[in-house]
Amino acid sequence: DADVTQTPRNRITKTGKRIMLECSQTKGHDRMYWYRQDPGLGLRLIYYSFDVKDINKGEISDGYSVSRQAQAKFSLSLESAIPNQTALYFCATSQGVQPQHFGDGTRLSIL
Amino acid sequence: SQQGEEDPQALSIQEGENATMNCSYKTSINNLQWYRQNSGRGLVHLILIRSNEREKHSGRLRVTLDTSKKSSSLLITASRAADTASYFCATENSGGSNYKLTFGKGTLLTVNP
Numbered sequence: 001d002a003d004v005t006q007t008p009r010n011r012i013t014k015t016g017k018r019i020m021l022e023c024s025q026t027k028g029h030d031r032m033y034w035y036r037q038d039p040g041l042g043l044r045l046i047y048y049s050f051d052v053k054d055i056n057k058g059e060i061s062d063g064y065s066v067s068r069q070a071q072a073k074f075s076l077s078l079e080s081a082i083p084n085q086t087a088l089y090f091c092a093t094s095q096g097v098q099p100q101h102f103g104d105g106t107r108l109s110i111l
Numbered sequence: 112s113q114q115g116e117e118d119p120q121a122l123s124i125q126e127g128e129n130a131t132m133n134c135s136y137k138t139s140i141n142n143l144q145w146y147r148q149n150s151g152r153g154l155v156h157l158i159l160i161r162s163n164e165r166e167k168h169s170g171r172l173r174v175t176l177d178t179s180k181k182s183s184s185l186l187i188t189a190s191r192a193a194d195t196a197s198y199f200c201a202t203e204n205s206g207g208s209n210y211k212l213t214f215g216k217g218t219l220l221t222v223n224p
Contacts, residue, residue: 040216043214
């Protein structure tokens with residue numbers, strides 16, 4: 001089983017819909033992150049959480065919100081999806097300042 | 112904004128050859144990391160080099176860091192078709208109170224059999 005699991009793996013939806021992407025981990029790591037990847041732009045940080053009561057905005061948080069429901073779960077929401085949020089979304093975890101471990105991503109298409 | 116910039120954007124070599132990818136960054140760092148991404152998969156951590164280190168090895172990987180030039184290189188020796196992937200550098204910037212990584216745009220490496 002994967003240590004960092006993202007659901008769904010693929011999602012197609014329409015403009016204006018609310019969407020939630022979920023991430024769960026079995027590694028017991030305290031820190032969790034959400035990134036988006038666009039062709040030619042690399043990964044950009046959306047939100048990160050250092051523990052259950054800690055949520056921080058990243059580089060591109062506008063239009064997104066997150067919830068850290070438990071140490072093992074970190075969800076990303078798009079309240080009203082727009083086409084330029086079409087991208088590949090990755091969740092990652094780390095224990096303290098150790099290197100990050102990534103899930104296999106959610107491919108999101110907004111029509 | 113991107114911190115690391117990889118060069119070249121794409122590299123195509125024959126199996127058995129060495130592959131060198133470069134990363135430049137703009138601000139002071141605590142460490143620099145290299146990650147690999149196979150098509151359709153998440154990133155996998157390869158190696159971390161701290162700001163007070165100049166060179167590090169891991170198997171067929173060799174990473175160098177030149178903080179005076181704000182640059183790093185990743186060398187993969189005796190490449191294999193399975194090394195085909197995108198490679199990203201990521202920096203942990205110094206001076207902040209939070210640990211965050213800033214990723215570059217990546218180098219797409221193709222190793223031809």
